[in-house]
Structures are given as C-alpha cells and as structure tokens.
Amino acid sequence: MDLSYSPEEIAFRDEVRAFLETSLPKDLSDKVRQGHDSLSKQDIERWHAILNDRGWLAQNWPKEFGGAAWNAVQRHIFEEEAARANAPRIVPFGLSMLAPVLMKFGSKEQQDYYLPRILDGSDWWCQGYSEPGAGSDLASLKTRAVRDGDHYIVNGQKTWTTLGQHADKIFCLVRTDVDVKQQEGISFLLIDMDTPGIEVRPIILLDGTHEVNEVWFTDVKVPVENLVGEENKGWTYAKYLLTHERTNIAGVGFSEAGLEQVKRIARAERANGRPLIENPHFAARVAQVEIDLMALSTSNLRIVSKAASGEAPGVEASMLKVKGTIIRQEINDLARRAVGSYAMPFPSETVEGDNDPIGPDYAGSTAPQYFNNRKLSIFGGSNEIQRGIIAKTMLGGGR
Amino acid sequence: MNFDLTEERQMLQDTLRRFLRDRYDTETRNAILESDTGLSAEIWSQLAELGVIAALFTEEQGGFGGAGFDISVVFEELGRAGVVEPILDTAILGGRLIAAVGSEDQQALVEDVIAGGAHLxxxxxxxxxxxxxxxxxxxxxxxxxxxxxxxxxxxxxxxxxxxxxxxxxxxxxxxxxxxxxxxxxxxxxxxxxxxxxxxxxxxxxxxxxxxxxxxxxxxxxxxxxxEGYAALCDVLALAHVALSAEALGAMETATGLTREYLATRKQFGRPIGTFQALQHRMADMLIELEQARSSVIRAAGYMDDSTRIRDMNIAAARNLIGRVGRLVAEEAIQMHGGIAMTQEYELAHIAKRIVMTDHRFGDADHHLERFIALSAA
Missing domain, CATH: 2.40.110.10 (Butyryl-CoA Dehydrogenase, subunit A, domain 2)
Incomplete structure (x- = not known):
C-alpha cells in the first residue's frame, strides 16, 4: 500500500501544472471561476484547440487516432489539476462518448472521416439519447427510423440535448424494429443537424440558463452509411458509450475547487462581527463535507488505479457517482448559504449583458449554481438508477 | 384545545385560494416574472379588494385581522400559489411598522397600503x-x-x-x-x-x-x-411568521406536484410511484411537511406571548422550515427528474421560493444560534 503518486506520476502532474500555468488563457479561467454559464461556444473551442495543439485533447484515445493514450491515473491527474486551475471542461460528446464507439464499432470510413473532425473541432457533436417518455428507462425510446431505399426516415423527439444549440451533428438512438424486445430494436445513427426536418428548441432551466434543448425530427432523411455497426445492435453500443460517460464520474476535482471557493467566500463574509469561516456551525458544515471529500478522493484513486491496471470498474462507478454528486451538491449548498442575502439577486450576466455585479463578485453565481447542479443527481443515470445497480449487483434480483 | 380556523379565517383562506387558483396560474406568473416591474398592479389591486391586505392589520389599525393566524393563513396561500407580489414588504415590513410606531400623520400611509394604493x-x-x-x-x-x-x-x-x-x-x-x-x-x-x-x-x-x-x-x-431596534424586532416577528407560512404553502404545492407526478409518470412500464424507493421518500416528505405545519402554528400562536417565548418559537420555526424546506425542494426536484429543472414547470419556481426563503432575515443556522441563545437566557 502506498498512498502517494509514483515519481513518474509526479513528473506528469508537474508537466500538467506547468502547461496549465502557461497555456490556459486568463480570461477563460476567470470566466470559469466566476462560475456558471459564462463560457461561449468560441471559448470552449479555443480551449479545445489549445489542448489539441499540445496533443492532450483526446486523452483516452489511442495514439494511432491522434490521442494522448493516457491511463486512468493520468486522466485523473489532469482532471484534478484542470479543475484546480479553473480550466474549462472538455466537452465530452464527440471526444469521449462518440469516438470510443466509432473506434470499436464504426466502419473504417466512419473512423477516417469523423475522428479527425472531432479532434480539430470541425464537428461539434451532441447526444440524442433521452426522450420525454424515456428517461431513466432509456430502452423505451420511441424515435423511429424506417429504412427507405438507401436512407432512413427519422421521426420523433429527443430531449435534454446538452449544448445542442452549438452542434453540427447528433448521434442518436433510434428504433428500427418495433416487433422485438425493446433493447433489440434500437440502432445507432449519426445525423447532420443541417438536415431538413430537424428543429432545435431551447429549454430554459430554472436558473435562467440555456444549456439543454429539445431536438425534433420530422421526416428527416439520413443516408444508410450513417448507421454505426449493425442495425438493431444500437443498445450494445449505447451501453458501451455509457461506460465512457462515467469516467470522472466522482467529480473530485470540481468538488475540491468548489470547496476552496466556499472557504474563500467564508473568509470574506462576516457573521456577528467575525469571519464566517470561524462561525462554529458553518465551520462544522465545511469540515463535514471536507472529511467526506477526502475519503471520496481516495475511493476514487482506488478505483482509478484498478482501472489503470486494466480492470473495468463496475458497481464502483455507481458508488462514485452517488457519493460524488451528494458531495458536490452539498458544497453548492454551502456556497449559497455563505453569501447570505446576496444569494437572492438574479446574476446580471443572465439578465442583460455586462451590469455591475450585485454585492461581492463571488455572490452572484452561487444560488444559480446550487439550483443548476440539482441536475447532477438526475442525469447520466439518476442516483436512484445507480442505487438500483448497486443493490442489484450486491443483492441480486430485480429493482 | 382546538386547531380549527375561525369561520372568518376559513373564509379568507377559501376566498384567497380560489382567487389565486383562478387568476394566478403558472403562465400568468411567468409573464409577471418577465415583466419590467416584477409585479402585477392588477393582481395587487384585486388582492386589496379581496381584503387580503386588510386581513394583515388589526381593527385599530384599520384592518380586520392582524393576529399571527391571520398572517399565517394569508401567507400560506400566497406561498401555495408562488405569488411574487411584495405583500410582505409593503404590508408587513412597511405597513405594520408604521402602524406600530408611526405618528398620526404617518398613519395615513397605512390606510393607503390597506386600500392597495401605496408600496413600501x-x-x-x-x-x-x-x-x-x-x-x-x-x-x-x-x-x-x-x-x-x-x-x-x-x-x-x-x-x-x-x-x-x-x-x-x-x-x-x-x-x-x-x-x-x-x-x-x-x-x-x-x-x-x-x-x-x-x-x-x-x-x-x-x-x-x-x-x-x-x-x-x-x-x-x-x-x-x-429606539428603532425593538420596533424592528417586533415587525420581524410578524415577518418570520409570514415567511414560514409562505414556505409551508410552497412546500404543500411541491409535495402535491410530486405526489401527482409519481402517480402518472411511467418508466419501466409502471408508475414510478410504485417503486418503494420513491414511496418511502415521499412518505418522509409528508412527515416533514406536517412538522413544518406544526412549527408555523406554534410561531403564529405564540405571537402575543412574552418576547422570549415568541422569539423561541419563531427561531424554532425558521430553523425547522429552513431544514425541511431544503429537503422538500430537493427531493421534489429529484423525484420529478429533468422536468423539474425547467423554468416553465411550476415546481421550478416553487422550489426556488422555498429555498430562497432561507436567505431572508436569517437562514436555518442563524435561527439555530438564536434558539440556543434564547434557550440559555
């Protein structure tokens, strides 16, 4: 047992740190620090391009596709350092969700065409999985694709499509056979967002932000060569993709950055004439979550190092998701609590352009972030679904 | 012992509930939220006409209520409907403060407030x-x-x-x-x-x-x-009852919406309310909601007791409601899933009202400290 990084891992971490210090533009890290919905499409593309120049954008891709081929520990180190440095999040849809599916199940033509375009930012991908009637029960999806000569005709509706407003392309789960068991009639289609019959409608979230969308399909013609793998095998590919969606599932880096922010706020705020950080009740809350986060960080490393040595994480990923989201949400709660009455204003940037911040500059994003991050325990397999997986694995039987 | 509302208060509750159900639906409110003034002058004058503002003042002050239970009845209904109009600010924090300590000239403003013609x-x-x-x-x-x-x-x-x-x-x-x-x-x-x-x-x-x-x-x-501090404390006691009752009403809506959703939303071929994991959490919400209701009743009922008893019950209510409010808001969103994250769905607004109550005049921690201090006194 050795709780510290190896010399190679420490050297890697120093390399990542040095890169972030020199290459992360300050205007981007400032926006991330202010939190909450301030990054534009251009900001994200700029950061992707900087990472791509360094060869660090496609961290989990093998070298032959232009990836960094990092192992799980290296990816973890990067995530932790990037969160600490307030780097923008890498948008995962093309890079770490679709790409692994194409590498494993896509045709040579699909790999040659799409993968370089993901790397150089030519295509922004979004995910067409959830539907209004198919959330936790994803396999019940109804969007229909009917073969017509050398095309599929797609009709239906996807929802919760994150950053779909920026997307050039969408990968979709569609129903191609209605006469078999649900899971056996699903196919995996790549669709150009410019195709006639596609309509993207914004969904405004409770904090006033626009990050998700509805995507409607009316008689959308999709060439058959856009089918990934075999028809009606899409569920297998979807499940494969979901295991990749669950990397960095614990969000330790985000929680650590969030906890630092809470402490920074609590040192600046005063309660009864003393810094809030010295208030026994508030200090106890901060300590409690910090203790949980320390343990989670080690749980995460235990699982990460297992994965680095080739063992696939199973039920542990579900455990990390549940505990990780609880901790992140608790930290969001502390941040809003810390700012007192100044949690009440609607932050100016979502209202109208560049107004002066109301109250201290750290206050505005705390309450919206608290509300926005309620999503963490809902998306990517809700915490109820994760608990079901854990219980089923441990106890056997149904839900 | 009798926990029933008086006939007058029951009527007030029924009238206000009906009015808000008919006139203050999600769409109406969302339009108000997007307006420049953030309030509806029309709704305001109708509330005044219904006597909702007058119910918050005693007869000597020109109203027909003004006791703790009058305030809790009105604000529970306002909370249930997610009303954003500033009744608390104009009528309680402004009007009741002037009514309590204002000069004869200043009292004229109270009349305007009750008639719906002045904001404070x-x-x-x-x-x-x-x-x-x-x-x-x-x-x-x-x-x-x-x-x-x-x-x-x-x-x-x-x-x-x-x-x-x-x-x-x-x-x-x-x-x-x-x-x-x-x-x-x-x-x-x-x-x-x-x-x-x-x-x-x-x-x-x-x-x-x-x-x-x-x-x-x-x-x-x-x-x-x-000598303003004592007057502030007295009017804040009223405001705390109002805020607690408002959060209670909003929690009733959140709980009701969740119960409805569990009964109608189907996943895996059955209503999600048939999953025991959700049933038990719904049960916990209902248990905590009753705790919240009792704490509001106590805060309203001890309004005219000694300052210490009054303030202990108020601190207790604000602490309990702060805790339960967070639980109810978060669990209601979680059990709904994504739909509750959308601005246009009723619960999103209601959940925000509940949670943001904790940022007015003290959060759960603040009132816990007050309670400890009052207990030791």
Whole structure:
C-alpha cells in the first residue's frame, strides 16, 4: 500500500501544472471561476484547440487516432489539476462518448472521416439519447427510423440535448424494429443537424440558463452509411458509450475547487462581527463535507488505479457517482448559504449583458449554481438508477 | 384545545385560494416574472379588494385581522400559489411598522397600503450586516430641524415600486449596538437616493440603495430617536411568521406536484410511484411537511406571548422550515427528474421560493444560534 503518486506520476502532474500555468488563457479561467454559464461556444473551442495543439485533447484515445493514450491515473491527474486551475471542461460528446464507439464499432470510413473532425473541432457533436417518455428507462425510446431505399426516415423527439444549440451533428438512438424486445430494436445513427426536418428548441432551466434543448425530427432523411455497426445492435453500443460517460464520474476535482471557493467566500463574509469561516456551525458544515471529500478522493484513486491496471470498474462507478454528486451538491449548498442575502439577486450576466455585479463578485453565481447542479443527481443515470445497480449487483434480483 | 380556523379565517383562506387558483396560474406568473416591474398592479389591486391586505392589520389599525393566524393563513396561500407580489414588504415590513410606531400623520400611509394604493420597502440590511439585525452603519445626523442620512442598504426588496422607504440609521453607538438605531420614513424621490435595481432569482425585484446626504424633516422619524431596534424586532416577528407560512404553502404545492407526478409518470412500464424507493421518500416528505405545519402554528400562536417565548418559537420555526424546506425542494426536484429543472414547470419556481426563503432575515443556522441563545437566557 502506498498512498502517494509514483515519481513518474509526479513528473506528469508537474508537466500538467506547468502547461496549465502557461497555456490556459486568463480570461477563460476567470470566466470559469466566476462560475456558471459564462463560457461561449468560441471559448470552449479555443480551449479545445489549445489542448489539441499540445496533443492532450483526446486523452483516452489511442495514439494511432491522434490521442494522448493516457491511463486512468493520468486522466485523473489532469482532471484534478484542470479543475484546480479553473480550466474549462472538455466537452465530452464527440471526444469521449462518440469516438470510443466509432473506434470499436464504426466502419473504417466512419473512423477516417469523423475522428479527425472531432479532434480539430470541425464537428461539434451532441447526444440524442433521452426522450420525454424515456428517461431513466432509456430502452423505451420511441424515435423511429424506417429504412427507405438507401436512407432512413427519422421521426420523433429527443430531449435534454446538452449544448445542442452549438452542434453540427447528433448521434442518436433510434428504433428500427418495433416487433422485438425493446433493447433489440434500437440502432445507432449519426445525423447532420443541417438536415431538413430537424428543429432545435431551447429549454430554459430554472436558473435562467440555456444549456439543454429539445431536438425534433420530422421526416428527416439520413443516408444508410450513417448507421454505426449493425442495425438493431444500437443498445450494445449505447451501453458501451455509457461506460465512457462515467469516467470522472466522482467529480473530485470540481468538488475540491468548489470547496476552496466556499472557504474563500467564508473568509470574506462576516457573521456577528467575525469571519464566517470561524462561525462554529458553518465551520462544522465545511469540515463535514471536507472529511467526506477526502475519503471520496481516495475511493476514487482506488478505483482509478484498478482501472489503470486494466480492470473495468463496475458497481464502483455507481458508488462514485452517488457519493460524488451528494458531495458536490452539498458544497453548492454551502456556497449559497455563505453569501447570505446576496444569494437572492438574479446574476446580471443572465439578465442583460455586462451590469455591475450585485454585492461581492463571488455572490452572484452561487444560488444559480446550487439550483443548476440539482441536475447532477438526475442525469447520466439518476442516483436512484445507480442505487438500483448497486443493490442489484450486491443483492441480486430485480429493482 | 382546538386547531380549527375561525369561520372568518376559513373564509379568507377559501376566498384567497380560489382567487389565486383562478387568476394566478403558472403562465400568468411567468409573464409577471418577465415583466419590467416584477409585479402585477392588477393582481395587487384585486388582492386589496379581496381584503387580503386588510386581513394583515388589526381593527385599530384599520384592518380586520392582524393576529399571527391571520398572517399565517394569508401567507400560506400566497406561498401555495408562488405569488411574487411584495405583500410582505409593503404590508408587513412597511405597513405594520408604521402602524406600530408611526405618528398620526404617518398613519395615513397605512390606510393607503390597506386600500392597495401605496408600496413600501424596508431599507435595513447592509452590505456587510448579513443577518445581524443590530448591525447598522448607515448614519443619521440631526441638522437643525432636518436629519441627514448617509449609507448603503443591500437587497432592498420592492425599493423601486415603493413610494417610501423605511430606512434604519445609526444615531449613536457602534455598528453592532442595539441602542442608537433610528427609523426614518423617506419618500423615494428625495434627492440623494440612488437605486440600482435588479430582478431576484425567485421573483420580485430588489435594489442596492445608496443614501448620499439625504435630507428629510425631523418629523420623518418613525418612532423615538435611537429606539428603532425593538420596533424592528417586533415587525420581524410578524415577518418570520409570514415567511414560514409562505414556505409551508410552497412546500404543500411541491409535495402535491410530486405526489401527482409519481402517480402518472411511467418508466419501466409502471408508475414510478410504485417503486418503494420513491414511496418511502415521499412518505418522509409528508412527515416533514406536517412538522413544518406544526412549527408555523406554534410561531403564529405564540405571537402575543412574552418576547422570549415568541422569539423561541419563531427561531424554532425558521430553523425547522429552513431544514425541511431544503429537503422538500430537493427531493421534489429529484423525484420529478429533468422536468423539474425547467423554468416553465411550476415546481421550478416553487422550489426556488422555498429555498430562497432561507436567505431572508436569517437562514436555518442563524435561527439555530438564536434558539440556543434564547434557550440559555
């Protein structure tokens, strides 16, 4: 047992740190620090391009596709350092969700065409999985694709499509056979967002932000060569993709950055004439979550190092998701609590352009972030679904 | 012992509930939320016509209620419907404060408030005061038969709509002293007042208010010089009952929406309410909701008891409601899933109202500390 990084891992971490210090533009890290919905499409593309120049954008891709081929520990180190440095999040849809599916199940033509375009930012991908009637029960999806000569005709509706407003392309789960068991009639289609019959409608979230969308399909013609793998095998590919969606599932880096922010706020705020950080009740809350986060960080490393040595994480990923989201949400709660009455204003940037911040500059994003991050325990397999997986694995039987 | 509402209050509750159900649906409210004023003048005058504002004042003050239970009945209904109109600010924090300590001339404003013709705002909190009621740095200086105010007030709810602000200012002593705080009734168009207004996350509007050499006649003083703190405590006791009841009403809506959703939303071929994991959590929400209801009843019922008993029950209610409110808001969203994250769905607004209540005049921790201090006294 050795709780510290190896010399190679420490050297890697120093390399990542040095890169972030020199290459992360300050205007981007400032926006991330202010939190909450301030990054534009251009900001994200700029950061992707900087990472791509360094060869660090496609961290989990093998070298032959232009990836960094990092192992799980290296990816973890990067995530932790990037969160600490307030780097923008890498948008995962093309890079770490679709790409692994194409590498494993896509045709040579699909790999040659799409993968370089993901790397150089030519295509922004979004995910067409959830539907209004198919959330936790994803396999019940109804969007229909009917073969017509050398095309599929797609009709239906996807929802919760994150950053779909920026997307050039969408990968979709569609129903191609209605006469078999649900899971056996699903196919995996790549669709150009410019195709006639596609309509993207914004969904405004409770904090006033626009990050998700509805995507409607009316008689959308999709060439058959856009089918990934075999028809009606899409569920297998979807499940494969979901295991990749669950990397960095614990969000330790985000929680650590969030906890630092809470402490920074609590040192600046005063309660009864003393810094809030010295208030026994508030200090106890901060300590409690910090203790949980320390343990989670080690749980995460235990699982990460297992994965680095080739063992696939199973039920542990579900455990990390549940505990990780609880901790992140608790930290969001502390941040809003810390700012007192100044949690009440609607932050100016979502209202109208560049107004002066109301109250201290750290206050505005705390309450919206608290509300926005309620999503963490809902998306990517809700915490109820994760608990079901854990219980089923441990106890056997149904839900 | 009898926990029934009186006939009059039952009627008030029924009337208000029916009115809001008919006239204040999600769509109407969302339009109000997006409007420049953040409130509906039409709804406001209709509420006044219905006697909703009058119910918050005693007969001597020109109303027909004014007791703890009148306040809790009204605000529970306002909370149930997610009403964003500033009844708390104009009627309780403004109107009841003037009614309690105002001069005969000043009392005329109370009549206007009850008739629905005037808005008020309490300009008390300051950028660094947090929830400490006695922390007042804004200064008051007498100059002949005038007084001069200088300072900054933070998150003054309803400041822009108000015809008058009630400004707390320090006449003597240090920032945290209870003695030496005066209250002044200041017309909002007085020279030297600057407002930086903004919408709030859970609806309504507030402003940062700067007072720069604001001059008013000495007769603008509200109550005796340097003795504003006790009056503030008394009106805040009423406000705490109102806020607690409002959160209770909102929690009833959140719980009701969740119960409906569990019965109708199907996944895996059956209503999600048939999954025991969700059933038990729904049961916990209902248990906690009843705890919240009882704490509001206590806070309202002990309103006229000794200050210590009153304040202990208020601190208890605000602490309990702060805790239960978070649980109910978060669990209601979680059990709904994504739909509750969308702005246009009723629950999103209701959940925000519940959680943001905890940021007015003290959160659960603040009231826990008050409770401990009062228990030791």
């Amino acid at each position: 705002a309490l300009a008390h909190g300051e950028p660094v005061s947090r929830y400490d009621l006695s922390h007042v740095e804004t200064s008051l200086r007498a100059d002949g038969d005038e007084i001069v105010l200088d300072g900054r007030k933070a998150v003054v709810v309803n400041a822009e709509a108000a015809g008058h602000l009630i400004v707390s200012a320090r006449e003597s002593g240090a920032a945290g002293d209870e003695a030496g705080i005066s209250l002044v009734l200041v017309p909002t168009d007085t020279a030297g007042i600057t407002m930086n207004g903004y919408p709030m996350l859970a609806g309504g509007r507030a402003a940062e208010v700067t007072l720069d050499g604001v001059r008013v006649p000495a007769s603008a003083r509200l109550g005796a010089a340097g």
